[in-house]
Amino acid sequence: MQNTTLKKISEILGISISTVSRALKHHPDISLKTRQKVIDLAETLDYEPNASAVQLRTKNSKLLGLMVPTVSNYFYETFISAVEEDARKQGYSVMILQSGNDPAIELDNLKLFRQNRVSGVFTCLSSSTTDLKGFERMREMDIPVVFFDNVPDVSGIHKICMADEKSAQLAAELILQHPYQSILAIFGNPQLSITKKREAALQQAFQSHPNIQLLIEHAHNSDEARTISNSMLNKHLPDIIFCMSDEVLIGVLKTIQEKGLRYPDNIALLTISNGTIPKLFHPQITYIETSGEKMGHLAFSHMLDCINGNADPKELLVDALLVQGGSL
Amino acid sequence: MQNTTLKKISEILGISISTVSRALKHHPDISLKTRQKVIDLAETLDYEPNASAVQLRTKNSKLLGLMVPTVSNYFYETFISAVEEDARKQGYSVMILQSGNDPAIELDNLKLFRQNRVSGVFTCLSSSTTDLKGFERMREMDIPVVFFDNVPDVSGIHKICMADEKSAQLAAELILQHPYQSILAIFGNPQLSITKKREAALQQAFQSHPNIQLLIEHAHNSDEARTISNSMLNKHLPDIIFCMSDEVLIGVLKTIQEKGLRYPDNIALLTISNGTIPKLFHPQITYIETSGEKMGHLAFSHMLDCINGNADPKELLVDALLVQGGSL
DNA sequence: AACATTTCCGCAAACCATTGCGGAAATGTT
DNA sequence: AACATTTCCGCAATGGTTTGCGGAAATGTT
Numbered sequence: 001m002q003n004t005t006l007k008k009i010s011e012i013l014g015i016s017i018s019t020v021s022r023a024l025k026h027h028p029d030i031s032l033k034t035r036q037k038v039i040d041l042a043e044t045l046d047y048e049p050n051a052s053a054v055q056l057r058t059k060n061s062k063l064l065g066l067m068v069p070t071v072s073n074y075f076y077e078t079f080i081s082a083v084e085e086d087a088r089k090q091g092y093s094v095m096i097l098q099s100g101n102d103p104a105i106e107l108d109n110l111k112l113f114r115q116n117r118v119s120g121v122f123t124c125l126s127s128s129t130t131d132l133k134g135f136e137r138m139r140e141m142d143i144p145v146v147f148f149d150n151v152p153d154v155s156g157i158h159k160i161c162m163a164d165e166k167s168a169q170l171a172a173e174l175i176l177q178h179p180y181q182s183i184l185a186i187f188g189n190p191q192l193s194i195t196k197k198r199e200a201a202l203q204q205a206f207q208s209h210p211n212i213q214l215l216i217e218h219a220h221n222s223d224e225a226r227t228i229s230n231s232m233l234n235k236h237l238p239d240i241i242f243c244m245s246d247e248v249l250i251g252v253l254k255t256i257q258e259k260g261l262r263y264p265d266n267i268a269l270l271t272i273s274n275g276t277i278p279k280l281f282h283p284q285i286t287y288i289e290t291s292g293e294k295m296g297h298l299a300f301s302h303m304l305d306c307i308n309g310n311a312d313p314k315e316l317l318v319d320a321l322l323v324q325g326g327s328l
Numbered sequence: 329m330q331n332t333t334l335k336k337i338s339e340i341l342g343i344s345i346s347t348v349s350r351a352l353k354h355h356p357d358i359s360l361k362t363r364q365k366v367i368d369l370a371e372t373l374d375y376e377p378n379a380s381a382v383q384l385r386t387k388n389s390k391l392l393g394l395m396v397p398t399v400s401n402y403f404y405e406t407f408i409s410a411v412e413e414d415a416r417k418q419g420y421s422v423m424i425l426q427s428g429n430d431p432a433i434e435l436d437n438l439k440l441f442r443q444n445r446v447s448g449v450f451t452c453l454s455s456s457t458t459d460l461k462g463f464e465r466m467r468e469m470d471i472p473v474v475f476f477d478n479v480p481d482v483s484g485i486h487k488i489c490m491a492d493e494k495s496a497q498l499a500a501e502l503i504l505q506h507p508y509q510s511i512l513a514i515f516g517n518p519q520l521s522i523t524k525k526r527e528a529a530l531q532q533a534f535q536s537h538p539n540i541q542l543l544i545e546h547a548h549n550s551d552e553a554r555t556i557s558n559s560m561l562n563k564h565l566p567d568i569i570f571c572m573s574d575e576v577l578i579g580v581l582k583t584i585q586e587k588g589l590r591y592p593d594n595i596a597l598l599t600i601s602n603g604t605i606p607k608l609f610h611p612q613i614t615y616i617e618t619s620g621e622k623m624g625h626l627a628f629s630h631m632l633d634c635i636n637g638n639a640d641p642k643e644l645l646v647d648a649l650l651v652q653g654g655s656l
Numbered sequence: 657a658a659c660a661t662t663t664c665c666g667c668a669a670a671c672c673a674t675t676g677c678g679g680a681a682a683t684g685t686t
Numbered sequence: 687a688a689c690a691t692t693t694c695c696g697c698a699a700t701g702g703t704t705t706g707c708g709g710a711a712a713t714g715t716t
Contacts, residue, residue, distance in 0.1 A: 003702095006702065016667080018665080018704080018705075019665055019666070022665085022704090022705090028663095029664060030664070030665075031665090034664080049702085050443070050701085050702050051380075052389070052702080053384050053702035054702080054704080055703095056378065056380040056381050056670095056671050056673095056702080056703075057671050057702080058703080058704070061380070063444075072405040073405070077399050080399045080400070080424075081398055084424065088426075088433070088437075093423055093440055093444065094425070095422070095424075096408075096412065097416070097421065097422070098413065108416075115377060115378070115379045116379045116380075116421065117378065137374065141331065257609065280581065280582075282582060333672060333673085334672070335673095344696045345673080345696090346674080346696060346698095347695055347696070349673060357693080357694060359695090378671085384671095384673080384700095385672080385673050385700070386673085
């Protein structure tokens, strides 16, 4: 079967293409009788508007771009899932691209977004991106960009972030409620905006407690976190390990299991996470929630505002929430 | 800045649109001098072909559809990641939609794929889909559909599956190498094709070992698996628990941890998984690998064959592989 | 019956890129 | 110099949809 087009319908019905087009969108110019005929035929012929033609004519695509370093990540997948869900409800579709943390691919992907005339782009910066020129170009073409999670450190753009400071503060508060004296805090890639913010806030929180020993380390991935925690734990057993992310947590948990340590008895644990990993273990790991889902919903609603032209560039925060487990 | 179009370039250079178009694709009709001028200007003006116009004219989009029940899943995310990666290398982009296991949404999504004139669709059936009419329509429009993971139980279509039988056989073999007498096997949703195949193969493998007690249960999600394993373990402690998937495994591990059981000492564990979850634990859980990544790569290369018209409908298998951990 | 309104529909341009065909200019051949 | 070739480029149609504008037919008004 060929594709059904307005033209085909118009020929069968012996009316003009424009009448068909208008009838299909309930334009008042078209009489009810004609309208019904058209709609019925369109129905039986399974008419489906050609999205390319529509977009070409209206310059208004129902496509959104979404770029992350990799889809395969506990956090991003929930973000993506939430965005796609909301998008569907609003008639938008999502085109998903991965940067692989490669700025060159990131640039290519932006180009693809432009070529496909997406109506907006959600993006989490690759960890090594320093040049924002590609994103400038989006602005020139009036394509709104909503950054999330790892965002550029400039103002005048749309960003959706975790309440990084608050989550670190929450963590600090919780730790201070216990008599812990020695803390090992493992953070991720120090180039990431989230790392910087969380680290600064945590340090800040303990500044007024000089008696508490705070040791800070950085791991670029789970394996590094494992190695670091292992060598650290060989020298000295802190009272608690704070993990900045699931990635770090995974490495730390490996070490703890390998060493046969039990939490919270031998050592306490606290992490920032969306919950997936903490909930796999028993006792459940206590965590400060960074919900990719919440962030996704917030990002989408903000994107809608951007598209409709009523959103000033600003930074929105997803609130941090303590989820009690049994790890401290 | 406005969008750069062929027309704009042609006006600036004082030549025709068609010449610009041809120059940009190195058509031999265009002299080197003109060609260079065009290419240079296009470069400085950041010319980017309008994908909609191209697709409208050529009826050949560089878009692929991918539909899964949810993106947020240990297995699908790796599949998606692999497909997107390969697609990018071949100049394709991926439009990702979720069905939420709802046949109605599934239908809507297929419609979206058609409207966007995707060149092909990867899809994992929603668990409750019984009617394949929506997919018929794809065939009518000559849009190749490659099913993966949970696939329709009919022939004459393209499907990429795990070697479900083999993986169950591998599991059985491994179990039989140990003196286990009592097995608890927990499967997922009994409607899924993968469930049926794996279950049948496992039963088959133990048919010739009537002295071994094989108890089969079904869980629709992790929580059910947890409940089931919990109540089972209260009555009777099997020698080994076999889990059909990560989802099941997660629930079982919860129970095991809650009861303070240790594997492989108190009870042995074996699962089918892509490895993410098994590797989080120590000792690592032994698993039969179902690599979403491998499946993704295979699916993509098969899709390419389909698009190029040289692929008969058939079922391709991703080989099963034993990954030794320390759980049995 | 003559005029003013309203109702309903079609023409044609526009969006942007692609491509078969034909034609002018430049070059080659005798 | 007259013709045949080759080189290079433009015309115009095409793909499917949207939309401003104008016009014919139907209805209403006096």
